[in-house]
Amino acid sequence: MSAPKTLYDKIVDEHRILSFDESGAAGERLLLYIDRTVLNEYTSPQAFSGLRAAGRTPWRPAASLGVVDHVNSTNPDRAAGELDPGARRQIEYLGENGRDFGIEIFDLFDPRQGIEHVVMPELGLVLPGMVIAAGDSHSTTYGAFGVVGFGIGTSDIEHLLATQTLVYRRLRTMRITIDGALAPGVTAKDMIMEVIRRIGADGAAGHAVEFAGSAIDALGVEARMTICNMAVECGARVALMAPDDKVIAYIAGCPRAPSPAMLAAARAEWWALRSDPGARFDREIALGAHDIPPMVSWGTSPDQSLAITGVVPNPEDIPAERRADAVRAMAYMDLAPQTRLQDIAIDRAFIGSCTNARLTDLRDAARILKGRKVAPGVRAMISPGSSEVRRAAEAEGIDRIFIEAGFEWRRSGCSLCLAMNDDSLAPGERCASSTNRNFEGRQGIGGRTHLMSPAMVAAAAVTGKLADVRTLAAEDRI
Amino acid sequence: MDGFLCVSGRVAAMPAANIDTDVIMPKAFLKGIDRSGLAAGLFHDLRFDESGAVRGGFILNRPDMAETRFLLVGPNFGCGSSREHAVWGMLQYGIRGIIGSSYGAIFADNAANNGLLLLSLPTAEVAAIMAELSDDAGEMTVDLEAQRIVTGRYDAGFDIDPANRRALMLGLDRIGETMAHAEEIRSFEKAYLDRKPWLMGGGDER
Numbered sequence: 001m002s003a004p005k006t007l008y009d010k011i012v013d014e015h016r017i018l019s020f021d022e023s024g025a026a027g028e029r030l031l032l033y034i035d036r037t038v039l040n041e042y043t044s045p046q047a048f049s050g051l052r053a054a055g056r057t058p059w060r061p062a063a064s065l066g067v068v069d070h071v072n073s074t075n076p077d078r079a080a081g082e083l084d085p086g087a088r089r090q091i092e093y094l095g096e097n098g099r100d101f102g103i104e105i106f107d108l109f110d111p112r113q114g115i116e117h118v119v120m121p122e123l124g125l126v127l128p129g130m131v132i133a134a135g136d137s138h139s140t141t142y143g144a145f146g147v148v149g150f151g152i153g154t155s156d157i158e159h160l161l162a163t164q165t166l167v168y169r170r171l172r173t174m175r176i177t178i179d180g181a182l183a184p185g186v187t188a189k190d191m192i193m194e195v196i197r198r199i200g201a202d203g204a205a206g207h208a209v210e211f212a213g214s215a216i217d218a219l220g221v222e223a224r225m226t227i228c229n230m231a232v233e234c235g236a237r238v239a240l241m242a243p244d245d246k247v248i249a250y251i252a253g254c255p256r257a258p259s260p261a262m263l264a265a266a267r268a269e270w271w272a273l274r275s276d277p278g279a280r281f282d283r284e285i286a287l288g289a290h291d292i293p294p295m296v297s298w299g300t301s302p303d304q305s306l307a308i309t310g311v312v313p314n315p316e317d318i319p320a321e322r323r324a325d326a327v328r329a330m331a332y333m334d335l336a337p338q339t340r341l342q343d344i345a346i347d348r349a350f351i352g353s354c355t356n357a358r359l360t361d362l363r364d365a366a367r368i369l370k371g372r373k374v375a376p377g378v379r380a381m382i383s384p385g386s387s388e389v390r391r392a393a394e395a396e397g398i399d400r401i402f403i404e405a406g407f408e409w410r411r412s413g414c415s416l417c418l419a420m421n422d423d424s425l426a427p428g429e430r431c432a433s434s435t436n437r438n439f440e441g442r443q444g445i446g447g448r449t450h451l452m453s454p455a456m457v458a459a460a461a462v463t464g465k466l467a468d469v470r471t472l473a474a475e476d477r478i
Numbered sequence: 479m480d481g482f483l484c485v486s487g488r489v490a491a492m493p494a495a496n497i498d499t500d501v502i503m504p505k506a507f508l509k510g511i512d513r514s515g516l517a518a519g520l521f522h523d524l525r526f527d528e529s530g531a532v533r534g535g536f537i538l539n540r541p542d543m544a545e546t547r548f549l550l551v552g553p554n555f556g557c558g559s560s561r562e563h564a565v566w567g568m569l570q571y572g573i574r575g576i577i578g579s580s581y582g583a584i585f586a587d588n589a590a591n592n593g594l595l596l597l598s599l600p601t602a603e604v605a606a607i608m609a610e611l612s613d614d615a616g617e618m619t620v621d622l623e624a625q626r627i628v629t630g631r632y633d634a635g636f637d638i639d640p641a642n643r644r645a646l647m648l649g650l651d652r653i654g655e656t657m658a659h660a661e662e663i664r665s666f667e668k669a670y671l672d673r674k675p676w677l678m679g680g681g682d683e684r
Contacts, residue, residue, distance in 0.1 A: 014670075015670075017659070017662055017663055017666040018659065018662055020641075029641060031656065031659060031662075031663070033663070033666060033667065033670060035677060042508055042509070042561075043560060043561065043562070045510070045511035045512070046511070046512060046513055046562075049511065049512060054653070056653070059663075060667075071509065084509065086509025086510060087509055089509075089511055090509065090511055093511045127676065127677065129674075130677070135560055136559075136560055137558065137559050137560040137584055150584075151560040151584050152560060152584065152587065153560055153561075153562035153565070153584055153587060153588035153591065154562040154588075155562060155588065155591035155592065155652070156587060156588075156591065158653065159652055159653050159656065162653045162656075162657070163653060163656045163657060163660075163663060164663065164667065165656060165663055167652065167656065201495070201496045201554055201557060202495075202496070202553055202554035202557065202580055205554065205580055205583065206583065235554065235557065235582070235583070237583045258676040262675060262676035263676065265675065265676060266674070266676040269674070301495075301496045303496075322495065324493075324494070325494055325495050325496070325552075328494065418500070418505060418559070419505060420505045420508060420509075427528055437498070437500070437558060437559075439498045439500045439501065439558060440500070440501055440523070441500060441501065441504060441523050442500050445504075445523055445528055446528060
């Protein structure tokens with residue numbers, strides 16, 4: 001009987017071609033086989049140029065998919081969307097690389113276009129037990145399927161394309177157990193924001209984090225993706241959840257899922273993808289789901305967040321080593337200590353991003369928006385996570401709810417999450433946002449971001465200030 | 479890129495925690511298809527205000543910091559986006575090494591792949607060097623062969639991953655090294671995909 005293993009170590013062991021030091025422990029340097037990657041137009045160009053310069057070709061072109069998502073306009077009229085010359089060239093070059101190297105590309109006009117981390121799972125390309133590395137930090141999303149997913153830079157994209165491998169360091173492991181039932185109005189976004197608040201922006205640095213517990217088991221697959229996606233904001237290099245029947249059912253409904261016979265063949269192996277009883281983690285953290293409130297960020301790091309019922313902290317109450325950063329964040333955010341979060345007026349509201357723009361996210365927001373109007377002076381936008389999500393929402397009539405409330409019903413892309421396109425905040429504008437990063441300038445130079453769940457963005461949009469979604473939900477029940 | 483053996487030069491302190499790659503290389507500089515022109519983007523929105531005027535208070539804008547070779551940074555430096563442009567910009571600007579207590583993981587990999595030295599020292603040692611520098615334009619020498627870091631009063635050894643150290647010193651062809659294992663990759667791949675036939679659905683059946 002071998003020693004109990006973590007889910008992370010099981011997947012790494014299955015993909016270890018050779019070890020350079022044979023240690024088998026955290027820090028082991030090994031050559032890791034990579035099942036799939038997804039390429040975008042802004043981090044891949046120099047990788048392809050490197051292949052061209054060295055006369056190399058992709059090892060297994062069918063293991064890659066290219067998607068335009070970061071720089072494109074989300075103008076509802078695709079053909080009219082503004083593209084600066086650099087963005088246009090990046091999109092053209094992705095297409096050129098796809099043609100020259102035999103890699104499938106979803107360009108701007110493809111009906112399957114969308115944000116890479118929404119497109120990959122909805123196609124059925126993310127399967128339990130895989131390792132998926134891609135040139136975007138939010139590749140941790142795939143952990144919701146029991147996949148070791150992680151972000152890489154452009155040099156490693158080139159290495160992966162050329163060899164189907166990466167030279168890899170085995171990570172330390174950490175388990176975050178969340179048990180109990182969520183209170184009404186609380187979502188997966190609030191769960192991960194609370195985790196990040198507690199452990200800090202580097203709290204899981206150097207670790208593969210497995211999320212476990214009854215509160216995780218109770219979540220749908222899309223909500224699980226939200227948690228794994230944003231785990232990178234507390235430094236997790238990998239986020240993982242053991243796959244279950246919800247995951248298998250989700251995959252079975254996807255256009256490129258394995259055949260029913262293949263799914264049946266995989267089932268026992270996928271159910272074995274869980275940490276053995278007694279497996280040792282380098283760190284363990286536990287929290288109760290029922291204690292988690294709806295969260296909003298007040299600062300410029302994802303760990304600077306609080307319950308919506310709270311007030312901007314007093315610098316004196318912040319530990320000395322973090323005080324200077326907090327004071328700087330308050331100045332950038334133009335917030336005084338002790339300001340009630342629910343008194344903070346917003347200029348913009350945005351629902352989108354690989355974190356929170358899947359169909360269930362849109363439904364959550366639409367429930368709040370139904371019969372309400374965006375507050376005067378607030379510009380509200382929704383950019384569905386993919387063109388497929390957009391169509392599915394339209395088929396349910398969700399688009400009408402957003403439009404009647406006063407939201408702009410945009411096309412899909414990364415959009416205002418990082419504002420590489422023409423969707424951006426003006427200096428000083430304040431945005432309630434369903435995205436993942438509240439960094440300085442992230443949504444536009446001088447722009448101020450408050451992170452929260454999609455339903456909380458909807459609540460803020462109709463209130464004109466940061467708002468507690470539970471107050472609006474209670475009104476709906478009266 | 480020159481191999482990193484022993485480098486001396488000016489060091490600038492940026493003590494804030496969680497300086498992310500959006501701040502290191504803002505989005506306006508991510509629209510290229512090559513690696514050029516990124517020195518201009520490094521810390522752009524800290525170096526220049528919205529009208530393009532120089533922000534005099536930012537450390538790299540000080541006249542005595544014109545030739546900065548090292549950054550002394552706070553924890554979790556380089557967190558956030560995977561953009562390798564942040565590392566390319568550092569090197570093009572002339573930064574050869576970063577000294578701190580912890581780094582964003584993707585940023586650290588990108589640095590290693592490009593010959594940018596990242597040193598991880600215990601928090602107390604980073605604080606000690608920070609305190610020594612205070613407002614002075616400090617000089618630093620990092621000797622990678624001897625594994626020593628020297629400033630005015632601070633002189634100590636450091637630990638570094640041996641594979642990373644070797645690559646920094648020699649500037650290796652990483653893809654070429656892996657391709658030396660092509661046969662092992664091929665035979666692993668065949669056995670692996672035979673064992674898990676469901677993996678050949680999706681992309682591979684086209």
